[in-house]
Amino acid sequence: xxxxxxxxxxxxxxxxxxxxxxxxxxxxxxxxxxxxxxxxxxxxxxxxxxxxxxxxxxxxxxxxxxxxxxxxxxxxxxxxxxxxxxxxxxxxxxxxxxxxxxxxxxxxxxxxxxxxxxxxxxxxxxxxxxxxxxxxxxxxxxxxxxxxxxxxxxxxxxxxxxxxxxxxxxxxxxxxxxxxxxxxxxxxxxxxxxxxxxxxxxxxxxxxxxxxxxxxxxxxxxxxxxxxxxxxxxxxxxxxxxxxxxxxxxxxxxxxxxxxxxxxxxxxxxxxxxxxxxxxxxxxxxxxxxxxxxxxxxxxxxx
Numbered sequence: 426x427x428x429x430x431x432x433x434x435x436x437x438x439x440x441x442x443x444x445x446x447x448x449x450x451x452x453x454x455x456x457x458x459x460x461x462x463x464x465x466x467x468x469x470x471x472x473x474x475x476x477x478x479x480x481x482x483x484x485x486x487x488x489x490x491x492x493x494x495x496x497x498x499x500x501x502x503x504x505x506x507x508x509x510x511x512x513x514x515x516x517x518x519x520x521x522x523x524x525x526x527x528x529x530x531x532x533x534x535x536x537x538x539x540x541x542x543x544x545x546x547x548x549x550x551x552x553x554x555x556x557x558x559x560x561x562x563x564x565x566x567x568x569x570x571x572x573x574x575x576x577x578x579x580x581x582x583x584x585x586x587x588x589x590x591x592x593x594x595x596x597x598x599x600x601x602x603x604x605x606x607x608x609x610x611x612x613x614x615x616x617x618x619x620x621x622x623x624x625x626x627x628x629x630x631x632x633x634x635x636x637x638x639x640x641x642x643x644x645x646x647x648x649x650x651x652x653x654x655x656x657x658x659x660x661x662x663x664x665x666x667x668x669x670x671x672x673x674x675x676x677x678x679x680x681x682x683x684x685x686x687x688x689x690x691x692x693x694x695x696x697x698x699x700x701x702x703x704x705x706x707x708x709x710x711x712x713x714x715x716x717x718x719x720x721x722x723x724x725x726x727x728x
Contacts, residue, residue, distance in 0.1 A: 430532040431569035434468050434561070436541055439548070442727055444585035444606060444645075446554035449545045451538060453570070454530045456562040458589055459624035460612065461698035462651060464686040467529045468561035473513050474529040476692055479503050481525040488517040488526060529693070535572045543580065555583025557608070564592040567600060574603035587647070589623075590630040597633050598640065607644045608678070609634060613655050614663045622654060631667070638671035645675045647727075650713060651682040651703040661713050665720035676723035681710055 432454040440448040455471035482504055489497045496510035517526040542556050549555050556577055563570045563586055577584050587608040613619040619627035637644055646668060650656055668674055682703045690697035714724045
């Protein structure tokens with residue numbers, strides 16, 4: 426029996442870009458990678474977090490007086506939090522009249538999440554959609570993920586797992602036995618550059634992708650395209666050669682970089698490394714598509 430509840434940070438309904446047809450996307454919290462372009466930075470950290478949105482604060486100091494750990498203080502202009510004192514009791518979130526304190530992440534039981542998913546089952550039945558488990562990295566909470574996959578399987582709900590593929594192979598194969606489709610992120614073919622830009626190497630990732638292919642698992646590749654990072658013709662050619670040698674790739678989703686997550690990083694008080702300089706031109710997007718298609722791959726442009 427698991428001792429802890431799984432941790433999530435969002436559930437997105439009527440998602441149209443997280444797998445086939447209409448989806449409900451469940452976002453697990455926590456990821457072993459540190460991609461600077463991540464558009465879900467609230468999903469990187471494993472634990473619950475609380476942030477202060479200073480522009481909402483009205484200076485009433487209700488949170489200061491109500492904090493059982495005396496972790497909050499008011500200097501006359503802004504509220505500050507002592508993270509060492511804070512116990513994440515979320516009392517400040519509950520009592521703040523202006524919603525200046527915001528919880529990032531929450532815990533829920535498997536049945537509570539299944540209950541949220543099944544609310545959308547009529548849409549799945551009509552469209553042929555289903556549930557997608559994303560993150561963060563869902564494989565980082567593999568035991569909880571498996572429980573959700575099995576329950577959704579019992580309910581005949583189509584199941585996608587959106588993953589970086591960075592996990593132990595036996596765990597991935599156990600998850601694959603209860604997954605209808607993988608959305609597999611492939612960020613860079615060069616191991617050294619992959620580690621530089623994401624914090625981990627790609628050896629395990631490429632191995633896992635090969636294993637899934639050999640086992641006949643349905644996989645869609647998601648390729649985040651960034652200028653000066655992975656948009657060179659040589660790199661795209663290397664990716665095309667690798668993917669064309671695999672047998673179960675449905676198609677490649679080309680994810681063009683955007684810097685719209687900057688506000689999230691600032692709210693979380695984390696370094697904002699998003700930059701328009703990583704945006705690619707329409708010409709590069711077209712070249713990337715043509716190079717991949719030349720290897721017999723079907724390419725979808727995600728906007």
